[in-house]
Amino acid sequence: MVSIKVDNNLELRTFSAEDAAALFEAINKNKSHLHPWLPWVNKTTKPEHSAEFIQLSADQQHNQEALALGIFYDGHIIGGTGMHHWDKETKNAHIGYWLSKEYEGKGIINKCLVKFIDFLFGKAGLNKIEIRYVPRNKRSANVAQRLGFRTEGILRQSVINNGLTEDLVVTGLLKSEWKS
Numbered sequence: 001m002v003s004i005k006v007d008n009n010l011e012l013r014t015f016s017a018e019d020a021a022a023l024f025e026a027i028n029k030n031k032s033h034l035h036p037w038l039p040w041v042n043k044t045t046k047p048e049h050s051a052e053f054i055q056l057s058a059d060q061q062h063n064q065e066a067l068a069l070g071i072f073y074d075g076h077i078i079g080g081t082g083m084h085h086w087d088k089e090t091k092n093a094h095i096g097y098w099l100s101k102e103y104e105g106k107g108i109i110n111k112c113l114v115k116f117i118d119f120l121f122g123k124a125g126l127n128k129i130e131i132r133y134v135p136r137n138k139r140s141a142n143v144a145q146r147l148g149f150r151t152e153g154i155l156r157q158s159v160i161n162n163g164l165t166e167d168l169v170v171t172g173l174l175k176s177e178w179k180s
Contacts, residue, residue: 002061002069006115010108012069012081014061019070019077020051026077026100033101037137039161057082064088067124071099071112078103081116083124091127093120097143109143117147121175129173134159134166144171148178 004012015023024047027034034041044050057068065086071079079099086093095116099109120126131149133140144151149171158168 002067002119004069004115004119006111009074010112011072012112012116013072015054015057015068015070017051017054020054021047022077023054023070023080024050026079030098030100034098035162037134037140037161038098042162069116071097071108073103073108078108079112081109081112083116083120083129085130091125092130093124093126093128094130094132095120096131104139110146113143113147117173117178121178127175131171131173132168133171134161135169136166141169147173149173150177 001016002012002014006012024044027041027044027050031041044053053068057066060066061068066082066084067086068080068082070077071081079097081095081097083093083095095113097109097113117129120129129149130152131140131144131147133144135141135154150173152170152172155168155170157165159166
């Protein structure tokens with residue numbers, strides 16, 4: 001189990017099987033908010049889907065392929081972050097994140113990602129982390145910029161998001177550039 005204390009109220013930790021109902025509830029409550037950016041949201045239609053995600057995440061963590069963490073505020077799930085596309089040879093991975101609408105604009109994602117990036121560079125031994133987002137996702141663009149990620153390019157028409165073919169902005173941060 002991975003647990004990263006962010007502050008007195010916030011914790012990042014791996015999901016447990018007992019979190020499935022609360023995870024589903026957080027996603028379902030924020031479906032219209034998350035849907036434009038995260039295609040998997042509309043496929044999460046029942047608590048069993050969250051339970052399957054938690055099991056898959058545990059398997060991927062065990063195999064050192066990925067890491068999914070819940071964002072817990074006073075013990076309640078308010079979002080998630082994770083590392084995926086982990087290339088151990090190049091020590092490169094992508095990170096993603098989501099947050100319940102009512103918690104946006106409070107600096108939570110920034111605080112959580114600072115701790116997560118510290119963990120990934122320090123404990124997981126990564127040398128480079130990427131954040132990828134569609135250009136119309138201004139909030140993710142701002143997150144990447146605040147954290148010091150540099151735009152490395154745009155992959156034109158490289159992602160289908162809810163039936164819409166979109167460009168994908170690729171940003172990167174090297175361990176040598178990171179100042180937590």
